[in-house]
Amino acid sequence: MTILSSNTIQEINNIKSRYPEGREKSALIPALHLAQAEQGWLPVQAMNEVAELLKIQPIEVYEVATFYTMFHIKKVGKYVIEVCRTGPCCNVGAEELIQYMEEKLKIKVGETTEDGLITLKTVECLAACGTGPVLQIGPDYIYQEQITKEKFDQLVEDLKIKGR
């Protein structure tokens, strides 16, 4: 029994065809995105199954999953709020806003709310410097720009309803 669904396995196999024969490993990052979208994070079993699908050693998957910041190798909340902490966003109030988010969600950056709904994470520049502060919410990764405290409150309310 695999933990990855047959749909995800099928999608991963489809993606392999984008790359030349013998270069299945190219599909690794797209495959990890798919596995994570399904599982919410990347348990070892999911990574091992990806390794098998791509005919590589499990360690090659771990090496990649731990290199890239988008992959959650520990369990996270149902939604991950990724808020930019880089210079231009800070110049328009990102730092104060992050502090507000911590207070509002009663967690620190890197933690998950008690109900398992939201993980708060800071990320580096999201290429939206003209419309900062910016955040995006995984697993869908929709950008939310020019965030204010009020907008953030609304976002959290929406997630609570959506996550029921």
Next chain:
Amino acid sequence: MSKKILLQHINVPGINTLETYVSHGGYQSLKKAFSMTPDEVTEEVKKSGLRGRGGAGFPTGMKWSFLDKKTDKPRYLVCNADESEPGTFKDRYLMQNIPHALIEGMIVSSYALGAKTSYIYVRGEMMHVIRILEAAIKDAYRAGYLGNNILGSNYSLDLFVHPGGGAYICGEETALLESLEGNRGNPRNKPPFPAVWGLYGCPTVVNNVETISDVPWIINNGGDAYASIGIGKSTGTKLISACGNINRPGVYEIELGLSVEEFIYSDQYCGGIPNGKKLKAVVAGGSSVPILPADLILKTANGDPRLMSYESLSDGGFVSGTMLGSGGFIVYDEDQCIVRNLWNFSRFYHHESCGQCSPCREGTGWMEKVLHRIENGHGKMSDIDLLVDVAKKIEGKTICPLGEAAAWPVASAIRHFRAEFEEHIKNPDSCCKKHLHSEHALIH
């Protein structure tokens, strides 16, 4: 009104769709290109003087002509859409709003290079852009612009979008190729360059989104027409993403050669500094390039007006100049703290170092820690020269340019704003009133 090449139709409703794009002259360059030989297409790009818009400014036509065509191996074109340089958001804007401009550019450029399969490597965070591009590519296949025997030309091309996983370093072209091969984003030692040993060990060209999107116009109008726009060796137009303390942040297409003063103060562009504040400094080409104080960004050391061009911005070298870079234009008003901003950027480079070579792996963290100490009131006067020396020992010693990208901001901030660092150390509370300590200074 200066010349528009990329954003001419940006305000046309529905320009993101294939139909509207085509009705405004989109995909015209394919027919013209297919009537030429691939080498003739390359020759037009050479004539245009187009330079890499990702940051390095290397002549695009020359890069194409280095491609090793002697081997039997397949050749690849890979588009670098890993836009992650702080202050830079032009590629995202372009792909999101006019995705077909990039796709059209990819087809013509792939034809010139003899690529049968091409990839657009988009940073993973931009999932929304990936979805837009994938839908647009599907439409282009349906319209016969991609796939087998495009428009009866006998030329066939497959185009795929490939997502990254979250790593600034993958904007470095060899790290991008490693990542595309499913590896950690560790840059390769060069030589060999990708033109000889690129994707899967095959000859490969890696070009930025904006660069590739410029190609259709060049083919439609000729290299000479493009070269007649701009100033000197800075030909054509450039997308500038402007942010920071300005009235009108956003993406602007400028004709190269526009004066920096006009760019900052004209209502057509940044619209000046809000709330009657004074201009303090500018980072003109993404966070990696040297910061310049107000007087030096508006005028060169010789007193000439500073222009938005490769040559004028770098006039004076790093003593009094900077670089056009990616076009990420960050403006700081009088209230901004140089030390805090520098610490923030140093944290960025520390966080984004791949960790492969020792000077960058260890040096970026060291600089961040020292700056964090200064910023939090525990600095020593000797820290300033220590930072200068550490930056010097990273610069030029690393596998890839992330070393320089991390070192230049430190060196230039201290070069131009040393007094502010000294003041921070002497009177830690006098400068930044908004100290916040909730954030972790260190990686993870």
Next chain:
Amino acid sequence: MDKLKITIDNRTIEVPPGTTILQAARMIGENYPPAMCYYTPLKETGGKCRVCLVKVTQSSEANPRPMPKLVASCLTKVENGMVVENETSTEVLEARKGVVEFLLINHPLDCPICDQAGECDLQNLSYKHGTEATRYEEGRREFEKIDIGDNIQLHMTRCILCYRCVYTADQITNSRVHGVLNRGDAAEIGTYIKNAINNDFSGNVIDVCPVGALTDKKYRFSQRVWFSKPFYAHRNCDKCGGEAVVWIKNNDIIRVTSRKDKFGEVIKFICNECRFDHKNMNDWSIENVYELDNDSVINANKYKHVEESPAVNVDAKFVSE
């Protein structure tokens, strides 16, 4: 193909095409650049540590321009008429000092309690190219020691991320279960999940490790390396050929390692059985004293004058089979 002429620190040598600057310098034989990550027996190594950076003042006879930056001598191929400065360049020495400093800021400065001391490449490197005091005042990276299997211990705190052990696992053993995890200065060697590095040739990661990050668990702290005496030895082994070095103290074999050349590189990798399971004197035919050419604190002429047959020193009945 014709040989290529290269001048390094005013000494000229002719080398075959494909030779790197580092290899050419080693052929000259004196004052060659140090190497902490490059390792001749392992493909794809090199370029990472940056201690071998040199200055190319003339690219070739055809192109007399200098190269714009210092280059990694371990990867840069010789061109005909190339002129290189290594120890004659203050720029090179200054850069090297910088790299040594970088390698040491997160490395514990506790050689007296490290098992690798005396045969540590980093220790030797800092003697030659480092400074006496450190300018680093920030916190250092630390990790717990991990047992990766019964025979090998990993102490990541000492690792300089040369990647040699990763290439060894890739190229010498039949499957790789460890690698480089995380990134930047948080990068570490590891298996991610609890896993033993255990196959016929995995013990070689100990020999290629330039520091005390990967050590022989059965030997660790049993003895200071300079209190034992190394001998060439061999035994019949189907797996690796059984050509090794045995380290003897008081007529006991206290450890077995592979043989290394004067550049500290393994000549022939040995199997785990030879390394870990044969510590009995009559397992081995013991030959001559193994001279340590390597520029190291343990050789300090210590073994150079031992001319007697090892049989004189060790009990004869254990020696020959």
